[in-house]
Amino acid sequence: xxxxxxxxxxxxxxxxxxxxxxxxxxxxxxxxxxxxxxxxxxxxxxxxxxxxxxxxxxxxxxxxxxxxxxxxxxxxxxxxxxxxxxxxxxxxxxxxxxxxxxxxxxxxxxxxxxxxxxxxxxxxxxxxxxxxxxxxxxxxxxxxxxxxxxxxxxxxxxxxxxxxxxxxxxxxxxxxxxxxxxxxxxxxxxxxxxxxxxxxxxxxxxxxxxxxxxxxxxxxxxxxxxxxxxxxxxxxxxxxxxxxxxxxxxxxxxxxxxxxxxxxxxxxxxxxxxxxxxxxx
Amino acid sequence: xxxxxxxxxxxxxxxxxxxxxxxxxxxxxxxxxxxxxxxxxxxxxxxxxxxxxxxxxxxxxxxxxxxxxxxxxxxxxxxxxxxxxxxxxxxxxxxxxxxxxxxxxxxxxxxxxxxxxxxxxxxxxxxxxxxxxxxxxxxxxxxxxxxxxxxxxxxxxxxxxxxxxxxxxxxxxxxxxxxxxxxxxxxxxxxxxxxxxxxxxxxxxxxxxxxxxxxxxxxxxxxxxxxxxxxxxxxxxxxxxxxxxxxxxxxxxxxxxxxxxxxxxxxxxxxxxxxxxxxxxxxxxxxxxxxxxxxxxxxxxxxxxxxxxxxxxxxxxxxxxxxxxxxxx
Numbered sequence: 243x244x245x246x247x248x249x250x251x252x253x254x255x256x257x258x259x260x261x262x263x264x265x266x267x268x269x270x271x272x273x274x275x276x277x278x279x280x281x282x283x284x285x286x287x288x289x290x291x292x293x294x295x296x297x298x299x300x301x302x303x304x305x306x307x308x309x310x311x312x313x314x315x316x317x318x319x320x321x322x323x324x325x326x327x328x329x330x331x332x333x334x335x336x337x338x339x340x341x342x343x344x345x346x347x348x349x350x351x352x353x354x355x356x357x358x359x360x361x362x363x364x365x366x367x368x369x370x371x372x373x374x375x376x377x378x379x380x381x382x383x384x385x386x387x388x389x390x391x392x393x394x395x396x397x398x399x400x401x402x403x404x405x406x407x408x409x410x411x412x413x414x415x416x417x418x419x420x421x422x423x424x425x426x427x428x429x430x431x432x433x434x435x436x437x438x439x440x441x442x443x444x445x446x447x448x449x450x451x452x453x454x455x456x457x458x459x460x461x462x463x464x465x466x467x468x469x470x471x472x473x474x475x476x477x478x479x480x481x482x483x484x485x486x487x488x489x490x491x492x493x494x495x496x497x498x499x500x501x502x503x504x505x506x507x508x509x510x511x512x513x514x515x516x517x518x519x520x521x522x523x
Numbered sequence: 524x525x526x527x528x529x530x531x532x533x534x535x536x537x538x539x540x541x542x543x544x545x546x547x548x549x550x551x552x553x554x555x556x557x558x559x560x561x562x563x564x565x566x567x568x569x570x571x572x573x574x575x576x577x578x579x580x581x582x583x584x585x586x587x588x589x590x591x592x593x594x595x596x597x598x599x600x601x602x603x604x605x606x607x608x609x610x611x612x613x614x615x616x617x618x619x620x621x622x623x624x625x626x627x628x629x630x631x632x633x634x635x636x637x638x639x640x641x642x643x644x645x646x647x648x649x650x651x652x653x654x655x656x657x658x659x660x661x662x663x664x665x666x667x668x669x670x671x672x673x674x675x676x677x678x679x680x681x682x683x684x685x686x687x688x689x690x691x692x693x694x695x696x697x698x699x700x701x702x703x704x705x706x707x708x709x710x711x712x713x714x715x716x717x718x719x720x721x722x723x724x725x726x727x728x729x730x731x732x733x734x735x736x737x738x739x740x741x742x743x744x745x746x747x748x749x750x751x752x753x754x755x756x757x758x759x760x761x762x763x764x765x766x767x768x769x770x771x772x773x774x775x776x777x778x779x780x781x782x783x784x785x786x787x788x789x790x791x792x793x794x795x796x797x798x799x800x801x802x803x804x805x806x807x808x809x810x811x812x813x814x815x816x817x818x819x820x821x822x823x824x825x826x827x828x829x830x831x832x833x834x835x836x837x838x839x840x841x842x843x844x845x846x847x848x849x850x851x852x
Contacts, residue, residue, distance in 0.1 A: 417587060433632065
C-alpha cells in the first residue's frame with residue numbers, strides 16, 4: 243500500500259501556490275520586520291522628488307521621504323487592515339451562510355434577507371459615511387471593511403451548504419446520532435472549504451483595495467503609512483499629471499497593491515486545489 | 524426466533540405536501556407511505572421489496588426518524604420511539620442504523636476513513652478516547668474484510684464494494700441491534716453484490732443483528748431474507764415467510780415480481796408475467812385496490828373496493844380479494 247502523502251508534499255509541487263506563497267511571505271516578512279529594516283518615514287528632508295538611485299532605491303516624494311520606507315511601513319498597515327477585515331467577515335459570514343443554507347424556517351429566512359439587503363447596499367458610499375462618523379483610525383477602517391465584505395462570503399457559503407446538506411453522508415451523520423451543530427460546523431464546513439477559502443483570499447485582496455480607496459479619499463489614518471496614503475499624497479501633489487513625471491511615487495504603491503492581490507488569489511486557488519483530495523493527482 | 528417483536532410499526536403514514544401551482548387549489552399530498560404495519564423479530568431478516576416509487580426507502584427513513592412521520596407509531600422493545608422524540612433518543616439511535624444505497628455519496632469525501640468511523644464511536648460513548656477508538660476501528664475494519672492500514676486513507680481511493688464495506692463498518696461502529704439496508708447492494712457489480720451479501724450474513728451471526736433489507740431485486744432479497752414484505756405505491760401488499768412467497772397463493776404483484784427473476788436457463792418462459800405501464804401517481808392513488816390498473820387478475824370489484832390485508836396462514840398476509848384463506852397449511 244503506497245504511503246499517504248502530506249499536504250506539504252502536494253503544496254510544494256503546485257507552481258502557482260508556491261509563487262503566491264513566496265509573494266505573500268515576502269509581504270508578511272516585510273510588514274513584520276519593518277521597524278528593524280528602515281526608520282519610520284516622518285518629517286521632511288531636502289531630497290525632494292529624487293528618481294530611484296542607490297541611496298533611495300525607489301526614489302523620494304515631495305517631502306523628501308524615502309518611498310521604499312513608506313512602502314515597507316505601508317505593507318504593515320495593509321496586512322493588518324486586510325487580516326482584521328477578513329477575520330471579521332469570516333466570523334459573521336461563514337456561520338450566517340451555514341445556518342441560512344442548513345436551517346429551514348424563520349431563522350434561515352431572516353439571515354437570508356439580511357444577506358440580500360447587505361448585498362444590495364452601495365458599499366463604497368456607506369464605507370465613506372461610516373468611516374467619517376467613526377473617525378479615522380486603521381482599526382475603524384478594518385472594522386468598516388469587515389462589516390461590508392461578509393455578505394458575499396455568506397452567499398458563497400450558503401450555496402455550498404445547500405448542495406452539501408442534500409448529500410447522503412449528511413443524512414448518514416444524522417442517522418449516526420451526530421448533533422446538528424457538529425454536522426454543520428464540521429461535516430458541511432469541511433466540504434465547503436474550497437469555495438470559502440477562495441472567497442476569503444478574495445476578500446483579503448479586496449480589503450487592501452478598499453483600504454487603499456478609503457485612504458485615497460482621505461478617510462484612512464493620516465498618521466500611519468499605507469499604500470493608499472502614499473497614493474493620496476501623490477495625487478494631491480499632482481504627481482500623476484505633472485511633468486516631468488515622478489512615476490516612482492505613484493507607480494510603486496500601485497504595483498504593491500497589484501502584487502498583493504495577485505499573490506493572495508494564487509495562494510487561495512492553490513489551497514483550494516490541494517484541500518480537495520481528488521484534485522491532487 | 525422469539526415471539527416478542529423487537530420493532531413494531533403500527534399504521535405508519537408519511538405524506539409529502541405537494542407545492543400549490545395555482546392560488547386556489549386544494550392541498551394535495553404524495554402518499555409515500557400509507558398505513559404500514561409490521562413486526563420485526565430479533566435475529567430475523569425482513570426483506571422489503573417493491574419497484575421504484577413504492578415507498579420502501581421512505582418507510583425506512585420514517586422509522587429511523589430521518590424524516591418526520593405523518594401518523595402512526597414505531598415501537599422499539601416496547602417503547603414508543605416515533606420520530607425519536609424521547610429522552611433516551613441518543614442511545615436508541617445507535618441501536619437502529621442504516622446502510623445507504625450509494626457507496627459513493629454516503630461517505631464524507633473530505634474525511635479520512637478511520638476518523639469517519641471513529642467519530643460516532645466517540646460521540647455515542649462506544650469508545651472513551653481516541654486511542655481506544657482507533658483500536659476498535661482497526662478491529663472493525665478487519666472484521667469487514669479491509670486492511671487496518673486503510674485508516675488514514677480517503678474514500679475516493681476505494682472501489683464501490685470497499686466503500687460499501689466502509690459504510691457498513693461505520694454503521695457497526697455504534698453497536699446497532701437493527702440494521703436497515705437501503706438498496707445496499709444495488710449500486711454494486713453482481714460479483715461484489717454476492718460478497719457483500721455474504722458479509723451481511725456473516726455479520727448477522729457474529730453480532731446477532733436483525734436486518735431490514737430493502738431492495739427492488741427479488742433475487743437479492745430472497746437470498747438473504749427470512750420474511751419478505753412486498754410494497755406497492757406506499758402500501759403493504761403482502762407479508763410472507765420465505766418459503767411461502769413462491770407458492771401459488773400469493774399476491775398477483777408478487778407473482779409478477781417473481782416471474783421477473785432471471786433464471787439460468789435457455790428455455791423460453793411462456794408464463795412470464797409482464798406488467799404494463801408505470802406505477803400510478805402517488806398523489807392520486809387509484810380508488811379500490813392500489814394495484815388494480817396493472818393487475819392481470821383485476822375484476823370490477825377491484826376498482827371499487829380496497830381489499831384489507833387478509834391472513835392466509837399464521838405469518839402470511841395478502842392484500843387481495845382473491846387470496847385463498849387457509850389453503851397454505
